[in-house]
Amino acid sequence: MLLCCGIGVVGAIVGGDSPQATPSASARAVVDGAAPTAVSATPAAPVTTAVAPPSVAPTTKPAPPPAPVTVVMPDLVGLNAAVAQDKLKRLGITTIKLGSGDENDTFVILPENWTVTKQSHKKGAKVALDELVVLTCTKQG
Known part of the structure:
Protein backbone atom coordinates (compact mmCIF):
# COMPACT_ATOMS: atom_id res chain seq x y z
CA MET A 1 0.00 0.00 0.00
CA LEU A 2 2.86 2.34 0.75
CA LEU A 3 4.33 1.66 -2.62
CA CYS A 4 1.07 2.72 -4.27
CA CYS A 5 0.95 5.88 -2.21
CA GLY A 6 4.57 6.65 -3.00
CA ILE A 7 3.99 6.27 -6.75
CA GLY A 8 0.87 8.43 -6.53
CA VAL A 9 2.75 11.18 -4.67
CA VAL A 10 5.61 11.12 -7.15
CA GLY A 11 3.10 11.23 -10.02
CA ALA A 12 1.31 14.20 -8.48
CA ILE A 13 4.57 16.07 -8.06
CA VAL A 14 5.81 15.30 -11.61
CA GLY A 15 2.37 15.99 -13.08
CA GLY A 16 2.26 13.43 -15.88
CA ASP A 17 -0.80 12.56 -18.01
CA SER A 18 -0.68 8.83 -17.45
CA PRO A 19 -3.28 7.16 -15.21
CA GLN A 20 -0.48 6.47 -12.75
CA ALA A 21 0.24 10.22 -12.65
CA THR A 22 -3.18 10.94 -11.13
CA PRO A 23 -2.83 10.62 -7.40
CA SER A 24 -5.16 8.30 -5.57
CA ALA A 25 -7.30 9.47 -2.67
CA SER A 26 -4.84 8.16 -0.14
CA ALA A 27 -1.93 9.85 -1.92
CA ARG A 28 -3.82 13.15 -1.97
CA ALA A 29 -4.48 12.79 1.74
CA VAL A 30 -0.74 12.37 2.36
CA VAL A 31 0.06 15.40 0.20
CA ASP A 32 -2.61 17.46 1.98
CA GLY A 33 -1.13 16.52 5.39
CA ALA A 34 -3.76 14.06 6.57
CA ALA A 35 -2.66 10.55 7.46
CA PRO A 36 -4.40 7.80 5.48
CA THR A 37 -6.29 5.21 7.49
CA ALA A 38 -5.35 1.62 6.93
CA VAL A 39 -8.05 -1.06 6.91
CA SER A 40 -6.93 -4.56 7.75
CA ALA A 41 -8.65 -7.47 6.09
CA THR A 42 -7.63 -9.92 8.83
CA PRO A 43 -9.16 -9.73 12.30
CA ALA A 44 -6.85 -9.11 15.22
CA ALA A 45 -5.74 -12.20 17.09
CA PRO A 46 -6.95 -12.45 20.70
CA VAL A 47 -4.33 -11.58 23.30
CA THR A 48 -3.64 -14.24 25.88
CA THR A 49 -1.66 -13.78 29.06
CA ALA A 50 -0.04 -16.47 31.09
CA VAL A 51 -1.14 -16.77 34.70
CA ALA A 52 1.45 -17.97 37.19
CA PRO A 53 0.36 -20.73 39.55
CA PRO A 54 -0.19 -19.59 43.13
CA SER A 55 3.01 -19.73 45.12
CA VAL A 56 3.23 -22.04 48.07
CA ALA A 57 4.05 -20.26 51.32
CA PRO A 58 7.16 -21.60 53.02
CA THR A 59 6.60 -23.32 56.33
CA THR A 60 7.42 -21.13 59.29
CA LYS A 61 7.89 -21.73 62.96
CA PRO A 62 4.84 -21.17 65.13
CA ALA A 63 4.60 -17.72 66.67
CA PRO A 64 6.05 -17.40 70.15
CA PRO A 65 3.55 -17.20 72.98
CA PRO A 66 2.40 -13.67 73.77
CA ALA A 67 4.27 -11.79 76.47
CA PRO A 68 2.61 -11.82 79.85
CA VAL A 69 0.33 -8.88 80.42
Whole structure:
Protein backbone atom coordinates (compact mmCIF):
# COMPACT_ATOMS: atom_id res chain seq x y z
CA MET A 1 0.00 0.00 0.00
CA LEU A 2 2.86 2.34 0.75
CA LEU A 3 4.33 1.66 -2.62
CA CYS A 4 1.07 2.72 -4.27
CA CYS A 5 0.95 5.88 -2.21
CA GLY A 6 4.57 6.65 -3.00
CA ILE A 7 3.99 6.27 -6.75
CA GLY A 8 0.87 8.43 -6.53
CA VAL A 9 2.75 11.18 -4.67
CA VAL A 10 5.61 11.12 -7.15
CA GLY A 11 3.10 11.23 -10.02
CA ALA A 12 1.31 14.20 -8.48
CA ILE A 13 4.57 16.07 -8.06
CA VAL A 14 5.81 15.30 -11.61
CA GLY A 15 2.37 15.99 -13.08
CA GLY A 16 2.26 13.43 -15.88
CA ASP A 17 -0.80 12.56 -18.01
CA SER A 18 -0.68 8.83 -17.45
CA PRO A 19 -3.28 7.16 -15.21
CA GLN A 20 -0.48 6.47 -12.75
CA ALA A 21 0.24 10.22 -12.65
CA THR A 22 -3.18 10.94 -11.13
CA PRO A 23 -2.83 10.62 -7.40
CA SER A 24 -5.16 8.30 -5.57
CA ALA A 25 -7.30 9.47 -2.67
CA SER A 26 -4.84 8.16 -0.14
CA ALA A 27 -1.93 9.85 -1.92
CA ARG A 28 -3.82 13.15 -1.97
CA ALA A 29 -4.48 12.79 1.74
CA VAL A 30 -0.74 12.37 2.36
CA VAL A 31 0.06 15.40 0.20
CA ASP A 32 -2.61 17.46 1.98
CA GLY A 33 -1.13 16.52 5.39
CA ALA A 34 -3.76 14.06 6.57
CA ALA A 35 -2.66 10.55 7.46
CA PRO A 36 -4.40 7.80 5.48
CA THR A 37 -6.29 5.21 7.49
CA ALA A 38 -5.35 1.62 6.93
CA VAL A 39 -8.05 -1.06 6.91
CA SER A 40 -6.93 -4.56 7.75
CA ALA A 41 -8.65 -7.47 6.09
CA THR A 42 -7.63 -9.92 8.83
CA PRO A 43 -9.16 -9.73 12.30
CA ALA A 44 -6.85 -9.11 15.22
CA ALA A 45 -5.74 -12.20 17.09
CA PRO A 46 -6.95 -12.45 20.70
CA VAL A 47 -4.33 -11.58 23.30
CA THR A 48 -3.64 -14.24 25.88
CA THR A 49 -1.66 -13.78 29.06
CA ALA A 50 -0.04 -16.47 31.09
CA VAL A 51 -1.14 -16.77 34.70
CA ALA A 52 1.45 -17.97 37.19
CA PRO A 53 0.36 -20.73 39.55
CA PRO A 54 -0.19 -19.59 43.13
CA SER A 55 3.01 -19.73 45.12
CA VAL A 56 3.23 -22.04 48.07
CA ALA A 57 4.05 -20.26 51.32
CA PRO A 58 7.16 -21.60 53.02
CA THR A 59 6.60 -23.32 56.33
CA THR A 60 7.42 -21.13 59.29
CA LYS A 61 7.89 -21.73 62.96
CA PRO A 62 4.84 -21.17 65.13
CA ALA A 63 4.60 -17.72 66.67
CA PRO A 64 6.05 -17.40 70.15
CA PRO A 65 3.55 -17.20 72.98
CA PRO A 66 2.40 -13.67 73.77
CA ALA A 67 4.27 -11.79 76.47
CA PRO A 68 2.61 -11.82 79.85
CA VAL A 69 0.33 -8.88 80.42
CA THR A 70 0.75 -9.04 84.20
CA VAL A 71 3.65 -9.66 86.54
CA VAL A 72 3.89 -10.53 90.22
CA MET A 73 4.84 -7.54 92.34
CA PRO A 74 8.07 -8.11 94.30
CA ASP A 75 8.72 -6.84 97.82
CA LEU A 76 10.59 -3.55 97.36
CA VAL A 77 10.33 -2.10 100.88
CA GLY A 78 13.77 -1.43 102.35
CA LEU A 79 15.53 -1.34 98.96
CA ASN A 80 17.35 1.63 97.52
CA ALA A 81 14.86 3.48 95.25
CA ALA A 82 17.16 3.22 92.21
CA VAL A 83 17.47 -0.55 92.69
CA ALA A 84 13.70 -0.87 93.15
CA GLN A 85 13.06 1.09 89.93
CA ASP A 86 15.50 -1.15 88.06
CA LYS A 87 13.76 -4.31 89.30
CA LEU A 88 10.39 -3.01 88.14
CA LYS A 89 11.76 -2.04 84.72
CA ARG A 90 13.30 -5.48 84.28
CA LEU A 91 9.89 -7.01 84.99
CA GLY A 92 8.44 -4.84 82.20
CA ILE A 93 6.57 -2.28 84.29
CA THR A 94 6.83 0.99 82.41
CA THR A 95 5.09 3.58 84.61
CA ILE A 96 6.92 4.11 87.91
CA LYS A 97 6.60 7.17 90.14
CA LEU A 98 8.69 7.93 93.20
CA GLY A 99 7.06 9.92 95.99
CA SER A 100 8.57 11.40 99.13
CA GLY A 101 7.49 10.36 102.60
CA ASP A 102 9.67 13.08 104.19
CA GLU A 103 8.20 16.37 105.36
CA ASN A 104 11.36 18.36 104.58
CA ASP A 105 12.31 16.73 101.27
CA THR A 106 9.21 16.67 99.05
CA PHE A 107 10.78 15.68 95.70
CA VAL A 108 12.75 12.57 94.85
CA ILE A 109 15.44 13.92 92.55
CA LEU A 110 18.19 11.29 92.84
CA PRO A 111 16.63 7.87 93.55
CA GLU A 112 20.06 6.64 94.64
CA ASN A 113 19.72 8.77 97.80
CA TRP A 114 16.32 7.37 98.82
CA THR A 115 14.96 4.16 100.40
CA VAL A 116 11.56 2.62 99.59
CA THR A 117 9.23 2.63 102.65
CA LYS A 118 5.90 1.76 100.94
CA GLN A 119 4.73 0.43 97.62
CA SER A 120 1.35 0.95 95.94
CA HIS A 121 0.83 -2.76 95.21
CA LYS A 122 1.31 -5.49 97.82
CA LYS A 123 4.01 -8.10 97.44
CA GLY A 124 2.66 -10.99 95.31
CA ALA A 125 -0.12 -8.95 93.67
CA LYS A 126 -0.57 -9.22 89.91
CA VAL A 127 0.26 -5.92 88.20
CA ALA A 128 -0.38 -5.01 84.56
CA LEU A 129 2.74 -3.92 82.71
CA ASP A 130 1.27 -0.52 81.87
CA GLU A 131 -0.19 0.08 85.35
CA LEU A 132 1.16 2.90 87.52
CA VAL A 133 3.34 1.79 90.42
CA VAL A 134 4.07 4.35 93.14
CA LEU A 135 6.99 3.87 95.52
CA THR A 136 7.04 6.04 98.64
CA CYS A 137 10.58 6.79 99.78
CA THR A 138 12.52 8.50 102.56
CA LYS A 139 15.81 10.28 102.12
CA GLN A 140 18.90 8.42 103.36
CA GLY A 141 21.16 10.06 105.93
